[in-house]
Amino acid sequence: MAEPWAVSDAITNRLWSFEAMDADLETELHNLGDLNKQFGNGFTSFQGSDTFNISEELQADDTAFFTFPDDHTLEVPSLTLLNAAMRVAQQLNVSDIIWDMTAISPFYQGLHHSDSDSSLSPPSLDSGLSTSRPSPTNSSLQMDPNELPLHLQPTRTQRLIAHHPLLDLLPWPSTRDKMIQVFNLPVHMRPSNAQDPMGLVRFVYDMEDESGEGVLVTGQNPFEPGTWEIGQLLFEKWWWAFDTAVVESSNRSRKNRGKAKLVIRG
Incomplete structure (x- = not known):
């Protein structure tokens, strides 16, 4: 049995320990109260400020901890094509007229009586730039076609058959001729x-295929024919508009990217 003085000392030590715990707890509660007070003051100041923007604050905080690589640009095929087409336009x-479905290409000059000799035979499906003497300058064009890159200069078909200016944007003279003559x-x-009465619209829609199987433009120079290639979807639906050289060029580009060759299914 423990001595009375030993029990008394144990009780005293226990009481001192409880008092110490109470003191620590009181200190922690005091510190927590200070933090709440500071937060409340800060929140009040934010509320009263016209310039505080929680989204900006969070974004600034995020960028302090995270970094993102900026050395790679994700390309969207339809937007890349649109940018290239607008530069060509x-x-x-x-x-200013390619979005008007009733527009007529300014390259079209018609068959003038003064041109009705043997030097201007009717257009054929054979592609190529016109070797005949040029027709009178179209005032609405306001430009010299001879200043254009060779592959964008108007063919005889473009000058003799009325067509929509969207077809003038195609970088392949043979394809422009075939599309104009077929329509x-x-x-x-x-x-x-x-x-289809909306056939031309459907052709443009197929060119803009989001998966990149319409018309794909690579590189930074849309005036270089080699940067344009046709995809599987466009080829399968409009194969008759593309000659062998266009298909082979596209297949070479597809092979370099690990894509299958263009085929006509079914």
């Missing part, structure tokens, strides 16, 4: 996808 001076045929003589 500006060069051709048709950017100039009676409806029942056209390929099925060109018989």
Whole structure:
């Protein structure tokens, strides 16, 4: 049995320990109260400030802890194509009319009586730039076609057959000729996808395929024909508009990116 004095000392020590715990707890509560007071004062100052923006504060805080690589740009095929097409349209001076579905290309000059000799035979499906003497300058064009890159200079078909200026943007003269001539045929003589009254719109829509299987433009120079290539979706629907050289060039680019060759399914 413990001595009375030993029990008394144990009780005293226990009481001192409780008092110490109470003191520590009181200190912590005091510190917490100070933090709450500071937070409240700060929040009040934020509320009273017209310039405080919680989104900006959070964004600034995030950027202090996270960094993101900025050396790679994600390309969206349809937007890349649109940018390239608009640059070409500006060069051709048709950017103001390409969205008008009733517009006629300023390259079109018609068959003038003064040109009705043997030097101007009717256009054929054979592609290539016109080797005949040039027609009188179209005042609405306000530019010299001879100043354009060779592959964008108007062909005889473009000058003799009325067509929409969207077709002038295509970088392949043979494709421009075929599209213009096919859409100039009676409806029942056209390929099925060109018989639709909105056929040209559908062609443009297929060019803008979001997966990149319409028309893909790579590189920074849209005036270089080699930077344009056709994809599987466009080729499968409009194969008759593209000659062998266009298909082979596109296949070479696709092979370099690990893509399968263009094929006509079914």
